């Protein structure tokens with residue numbers, strides 16, 4: 001499992017603001033991700049909040065390293081900072097080829113804990129696998145969404 005945070009690069013001449021609609025961008029990333037992740041049997045989650053990304057990639061070590069190498073070079077974001085890189089006994093997101101959650105938008109579930117988590121990770125805090133799993137199992141609507 002690899003988990004990282006990064007910051008959106010919105011455009012060359014303008015920083016991201018909360019009024020900007022990131023939906024087309026997220027759709028585009030998700031489309032790319034689903035195609036490649038399906039081929040490589042990678043699962044995970046991509047969250048966006050207030051100009052930052054948080055992503056978890058799960059799968060065979062070589063596969064996730066290859067995809068992460070591409071992701072790190074992607075000009076649509078910067079400040080890619082790895083938070084966690086370790087083997088996991090089983091996948092958390094086995095049904096999600098790459099579920100995208102925009103926490104700036106309306107959600108059908110309580111997102112406050114996820115936002116707190118993103119805020120903490122942005123401020124150099126590093127999670128443990130256990131703490132991540134606890135937040136995910138507690139907050140994410142695994143049954144409502146599959147992609």
Ligand SMILES: Cc1cc2nc3c(=O)[nH]c(=O)nc-3n(C[C@H](O)[C@H](O)[C@H](O)COP(=O)(O)O)c2cc1C
Pocket residue numbers: 029032033034036037046053055057067070071072074076077098
């Ligand atoms: C925040 C973010 C998350 C991404 N997540 C994935 C992903 O999970 N899987 C994937 O294949 N590409 C993902 N991409 C797209 C890759 O960066 C890259 O564009 C794509 O894999 C094609 O890589 P290539 O140009 O090296 O062939 C993501 C991009 C961004 C900006």
